[in-house]
Amino acid sequence: MSVSGGTWTVKTGDDETTRLFLALLFIELGPYYHLHYHPIPRPRSPDCQPPKSFSFDKMWKIKPPITYSLEAKYRPHLETLVPTDPMSLFNLKRGSPEEEFPNLKYNYTCMASILTPKLYARQFNRATQSGVIFDDVIRPGLEEPGELHGPMSVGCVAGDGQSYILFCDFFDRVIEAYQNHKISKLQESDFNHDNLKGGDDFDRDYALSCEVSVVRGVDDFGFPTHCSRGERRQLFMLAKKALDQLAEELPGKLYSRAELSQDKEDKGVTVGAPSLSQLRNGVARDWPDSRAVWISKDGTLVVWVNIDDHLRLVTTRDDANIAEAFQCICVNILKLEALYKKLRHPFIWKQQLGWVVSSPADVGTGLRASVRVKLQHLPRHKRLEDVLRRLRLRMDNTDCSEVYNISNAQTIGLDEVGFTQLVVDGVKLLIRMEKRLEGEEKIDDLVPLQK
Template sequence: MATNTDKYEAEENFPDFSRQDSMVRTHLTQDMYKNLFKKLTPLGVSIDKCIQPACEYVRDEKIIGLVAGDEHSFEVFKDLFDPVINEQHSGFGPSEKHPKCDLDADKLQIDGVLDENYVRSCRVRTARNLKGACLPPCISRAERRLVEKVFTEALNSLDGDLKGQYYPLQSLTKEQEQRLREDHFLFQKPDSHILVNSTACRDWPTNRGIWHNDQKTFLAWINEEDHCRIMAMQKGGDIKGVFARFARGLKEVEKKMQANGHGFQWSERLGYLSACPSNIGTGLRSSVHVQLKHLGKHPKFKEICTAMQLDKRGTGGENSATVDDTYDISNAARLRKTEREFVQHLIDGVKKLIEMDKTLEKGGKVEVPKA
């Protein structure tokens, strides 16, 4: 049976990018689009599904504009994905290869904990997606139900200090919702351009939910931006302990999934796969909430963080304001280094930021480090 796409040539269907700026606009030529126009992945994903975010207007911001509809998108549409990945990750050519996973917390070089006069809390999180199912921009209702079932079965079978409970968004009581909000565990329907414009929010909130252990130090979000976001957190500066728990929990979840014939989406070249090309590789974001009363007021604070390959956010997440001079500092990259190396990078960077804050407190000066 012919589809409406079959009636037209690629030139007639080429997007109008005149009102926005994106990496897709930079790299997608008409010739490339013509070559990819009628290709489909084994799960039926088209190039038009992948570039939909680039076809929507986003004010005053250059966006990536590209999402993977499934794990095969990176290969079937590599003519576009490869240059976008290369740009997003500041150089990662088609011959480069992401290193193997390293979750060994014992290799971290840190004496004790991060300075708790400055560091308020630590968190490590990553994204994992179910092999064989479409990613959120293209997922079907049946696949979303399968994702919820597979991940919650694995999570609910954890024991010891990882033992916990799943809370489906669609059946939360008012009391549960209030508690999850107070614990800062509850996620709302996303309003970011990439999730809204890629249609990843369809059927909200069905088959979405939050799982956490009884001690509230190990958490999972089901069917938000990716199939599952797994994280460990705790108050204070014990980043090594947080990473160790994160690694142990992540390994246990994967082990229990494998026992039931399931696995994570993974590429030998790109590492763990994600809907957004920015999160491929490790998908890992290691972060601390750190109070920087003096450095935070420095006119070049953002430049300093950028030069150190660190992201700076408010304590409420991306694009949020800071509270009490406390910032969320994390590794900026996701690709080319291992999980353990990214956590080490954060440790070293936060120590340096604290040193700078102390220098400014004493009346000294700090400079933007050489990148």
């Protein structure tokens, strides 16, 4: 038996007891765990050959066996080996899928654009091993339906790593729609910061500062919207052990939320009260229990623990040197990855999704690279939206007038170096356009092809 890409493949001989066991697996678990049966025929003498039209490889693909002579004896024992469907442990007072389908009439999230009654019905009676049901997944989008002319949010969240497998029919469509990426493509990861070209030579009259962050989920634990107090405290202790070892090379200290002083907040490390969104989707449960922030002594790296995800590494620079910021993230995330593996709780990686975290908007690399840029004329240009789409970038307002945050619009489809390179090249082009507009010149020849 082997497991590959979320699919179990079983290969075995054809003795009767083994076939009985696999037959039960085929019947009970086939649809749930994607079991595929591939029997290996035992050697036969030349005098005992089956008809030419007979195929051992196709024998079990036609239908599972109906009965065996040993079935009455072994079936009760074999049934005890079959994992219990988590949904059978619940006694939810729910109606039919048709009766429970949510009202999405004025919902403007990505979830609402994907969800149909048929899709909802297929997910309705499923639950992960930790107890996540489909209504837990779509609740954030129901609590915050968004606005017609506002930015579209993803509108859903995974309760644990298994959610992306069990509810893949839904999550794959959401990721493809929100991030414009086909799940059939394999995700790659590259933290070789030497492969990044540029990033240390922005025009400082326009590029003011930069930030690079990366988020990670820890295997065997529920995500913040679903985890228990005990799980959250275990995650805190794991982070403490790993960060204590990281401090041997990069000195720093872990502060609980209650220990954060005004001095630390003055340095830009601010953990305010939970947002309304965090309160609604359950991330802020038991706040501030087991929430913490690790700050390096030199201030180059901040690690958020149990704030919005299991771990978030953030590097901010006032000189807009995104190459240095990216290098800091690359070096330290690789160190933490090795430390968590040593503690037997690796970060969650899935072949087609990459690094898996609670929000489908962050799967793949979990990386956000952003530069704060001063732009006076370009934001009012009629082609700005088209330019950003071609560059695969997003532009967000900041608290300062005429200052905008430019960042990667997707997190899946390219590796970490690739997304950071998009930001570097895109910011340089936007600054060139801004200079052209300052001189009242046209920018049509600078509009790029689709990245």
